[in-house]
Amino acid sequence: MILDGLLPVLISVALALLAIGALRRISLWRAGQPESVNIIAGLMAVPRRYMVDLHHVVERDKYMSNTHVATAGGFVLSMVLIILVHLVGLDNSLLAWALLASTALMFIGAVFVYKRRQNPPSRLSKGAWMRLPKSLLSFAATFFIVTLPAAGLLPVNFGGWVLALVLMAGIVLGLGELLFGMGWGGPMKHAFAGALHLAFHRRAERFGGGRSTGLKPVNLTAKILGVSKPSDFKWNQLLGFDACVQCGRCEAVCPAFAAGQPLNPKKLIQDMVVGLAGGSDANYAGSAYPGKDVGNAKGGPTQVITEGLVSPETLWSCTTCRACVEECPMVIEHVDAIVDMRRFLTLEKGDTPNKGAETLENLIATDNPNGFAPASRMNWAADQNLRVMADVKDVDVLFWVSDGAFDMRSQRILRAFVKLLKAANVDFAVLGDEERDSGDVARRLGDDATFQSLAKRNIETLSKYRFNRIVTTDPHAFHVLKNEYKDFYPDGQAPEYEVFHHTTFINELVKASALKLDMYKGGTVTYHDPCYLGRYNGEYDSPRELLAELGIELAEMERSGFRSRCCGGGGGAPITDIPGERRIADMRMEDAVATGAELVAVGCQQCTAMLEGVVEPRPEIKDIAEIVVESLIEEVH
Amino acid sequence: MQPDLSAKSLKVTSLISVGQHPKSGRARRAEQDARAVELGLTLSDDQLEMLHVGSGDKTVMRSYLGMGLPKMTLLKQGDRGDAVPVLCDYLATHAPDILLTGVRAESGEASGMLPFLLAEKLGWPLVSRIAEIGEVNDGVAEVLQALPRGQRRAIKVRLPFVASVDNAAAEPRQSAFGPGQRAGINDMPVAGGDDVVRSGWEESPARKKPKRLKVVKAKTAADRFKAATAKASGGGGKVLKKESPAEQAQAVLDLLIEEGVVR
């Protein structure tokens, strides 16, 4: 057959082009900042990370997971065998049979990809991605046919030159998309970049069931703080952006996108890709940032991102709820990237929108975001007779009060929790006026300088006293204390305490029968997972167990657990206040109303404030501590 | 009002001081001084000199510099030093067209005398509590002065002049940490006498001012008793439920007139 001579040449050319493209792509990533990774261990871990961790996320969509296994598995296997059979020329009918099987598998997968693309949901990107199923089909089909003679199923010289030409075209199309395109920025780039991204991920702890959600510290003595240009990202962050498959799952779960704020996580990552490669977003074929047109964004590796590529409003729309990160099958870290760019805006440009600047100034001058007198931090507890660490020095449980101390609504939660602690005879104390804001808001607003200053001073205070556990009613403080403070302990020191959220803590008390509770008497209840408790810290069960202890059968919202929708209160979003078409809190309340619940149980004062801000009529909102207190059977002494 | 282009070549000096947060007492960028810097930056980007006399608290100086100035001048002096002669010496050789200050310091004596003393010593006119500087033509600046409750007065003043900047002026831009850390502080030690008068004073944390009681010149014991026991606020407010909208509106209007907000 005519092709016999040509095929190895074509394959070699395609492989060579792939190699050149790959090297070029790698050089683009290397424009980023250095970050040390373990190359060997990383590469070794790829199969496991791919088959277990990544697949675990993809599997949330069974159709796509099976399709991908067939297509990708079939392709990888086919490619290896093609090289052996058609390039190296091993004449082994077993290999040929195997190749037939794998291309058949890939073909079947590709058929499903094709079907999926017949009427794609809006979250999927179109453009080149619409071409992909056809390329996959032609690759699988042509190599199937070309391999038939090798398997001895067809005579070696079957068909005429017409068939040869058709096959030739198919092979060129298939190899072009799958090998050339992989190296030169086609849709298949995701396979190559994705594999390396899995190998050199910046948060290797995330694989194998771990969790890594704390933001990385900024080196405050660096020449430039935060990320202004794509080349200011770490090189493996750039690599991560390239791994995006534009599946749009992030877009589907993003609360800001749904609210019509100018943010779409998928578009943001694609803009980062535009930035690292240089050019414009004219070829982007997915949903735009709400209210903005596609095609106007231009950028390059050394051009400032916020001047032409991504507007600052886009960055400030994010609530850092991590829904996109949780959903991303390619394990891309959107929130890290957004906060990195915010850091530049705040620390270098001094351009935190709306009340951001005021909040940060207050944090610097008064250690709380609203500028209250630091000496009035304990006023809420004037009637609570709380013990203060400065007096007792040594205690079992340190109750971290958080800035809820200054807010009259949150004080109700604090009082309820104190009542429970007292009822359970917990040996606890508070820091009193020595406590400062945890730094959560400052950090999400990009002001790592203020965050670090608050963190270091809080750590200094904590180090003065002895206690075994910290418990707090604020999931944001909980997250920061648990996951982010450890980076700021002086050398050779580490936190020697566990951090608990109050729902976990109360649940433990109830399980240990330290609290006597009545059954809950009331209507239907639903539970809203706070992002910083759930997705950031994996605590989905304790609040539910606790509510079950009260005899409450939860009417779960459609989006609950790891898919919980943000209340709109995180990441400083209420402070930066980027206008959209609707309010995130209103949408969340609609979710709650749809369950028919009369009461929304919450485990976060910020969520409480946001949800209570929804205009009535709406279900009542109560913190779990408040609900438990109502059922508390008080012992009369 | 946008400053005229010719204003761009103006030499402006903004005096800055170490402020104090009213609630926490922590040193910070003073509100009025920061506004003076902001006003200076809008008047002339590159010809603005930021000047401080004192010990020069580093974090505070850096927070002013974070507004985007590449450098500032620090006339280094002890805490008890008298800033006025030092400033007069310096300004005599580095005279700007416009000298901006705050109205009152946020710490220490906070007499508000500094701009007046400088104007007197330099022999320059002074406009107090300004909100905005408009066009500068032929050596005459158009200035908006802030009056209580948001009112404004237009003033023309000859250059060079001193102006104290009111809280009604445009809010200062956010201070960015990075540039603030990298900017230069031009440190000039100066010989200046101590503030001798002040050494004889005693400072103490502010006492609560006694609220003046309404003294009732009562002629009878019952009157005095009533005055002493009367509730201050008079309990809850009046609620009009059943009246017609016209009557209700009249009641509201009466209150507004009584309070003098509707004239």
Place this chain on the structure above:
Amino acid sequence: MSDLIRRDPRTEWIARNRLHPLHGEALFSTSGHPVGDVRGPSGLLRKNPHGVGFIGPNGIKRIDRLAIQLGESGPQGGQRRGAKAAVEVQLPLVTVESPDFYVVAVLDMVGGRLTGHDKDVLGQGHKLVAATEGKGAVVAVTFGDSKEEGFDKAGVDRLIQFRGEQYDGYSPEQRVTALEAVERELDPEYWLFPDSIAGGQELGCRLAARLGERPATQAWQVDAFTSLCRGGSQRIDISRETPRLLLLGEECADQIDETRHEAVVIELASVPASLSRIEDCGAVDVDPSQVPLGEAEFILSAGNGIHDWDQFHQAAETLRATEGASRVAVDDGFMPRHRQVGATGTWVTARVYVAVGISGAIQHMQGIGQCDKVVAINSDAGCDMVKRADLSVIGDSQQILAELIRLVESRQQGGAEDAA
């Protein structure tokens, strides 16, 4: 009708029970005498001690001898006394002839009238006169035309009025020149200024700089020897020797209210004209809607209960009020964010705050904590805003606003006609 005297045990029981609401009537019907004075059998007027007074809120009998509470009980006495009090008491006149020294108080005279602060300063002047040896007189210095008629009762012994167009508007240079003339002629023992934003602080500082005096500023407790001055950010007090020139804080001393003073006008020989490098171009008309919320003194604020936004804006314009809004109104896009009142928006200090259709979320209530008078216009009588308000009108806000607009407009027209 039978002659038998029938007892009515119920009435008697009521007559004995002074807590009973019908006690008074029962007493009358059983005794046959009106409550109060009774002509006794010997012809003497007798007081029935059970018949006078009323039962106070905690069940204790109170006798109101001033007839303030109840017009009925003892009306004659009360009215007589009331009439006496209504006659204005002629306060004793204090005269100072050929004083040994002067204390000069330079007054703000906002709108041509003495301010409370001015009166405090005059009070302080008399305190210093009393504490100094010799006969002293308090001299008030005013600039521009005055409408004040109560100089005598505010404690002004001598009065210097600088009139003329050179003193109008913003004329600090000319005013200081005038004060210098006062310095030359009277050589005051003390110079007193109100430390106020209405001009007192500026003039005081200017004069201090001119005379080379080191003033006491924000002084709030002053005697002849030491002055207590408030320092920066209201955080420290400075105790110092009392200087010759003082800028006095509000309520520094009690106002004069028990004496009258001469208020003799002193004419100064002549005041030189100063070279003016400052030209006052007049007040700029400021649109109340442009006034920052934090500074505004009269705010009309809208919440979720507003449905006709055009009408709301019209009302604010007619009333010349600054517009505010609740968070919900801002979130729904009806008002810009910088108009939001509350803990998460702007903390306001308005003297009058009118909340239309705002139920009063806790954050909102925190933000209006410093307002003097709050008016609620709301359809829900049970909402938190009504509990906080000094005046609440319950009803349809649209109708009430319409009426309010109509009233103000007719008032303005009426005013215009009166003026014409």
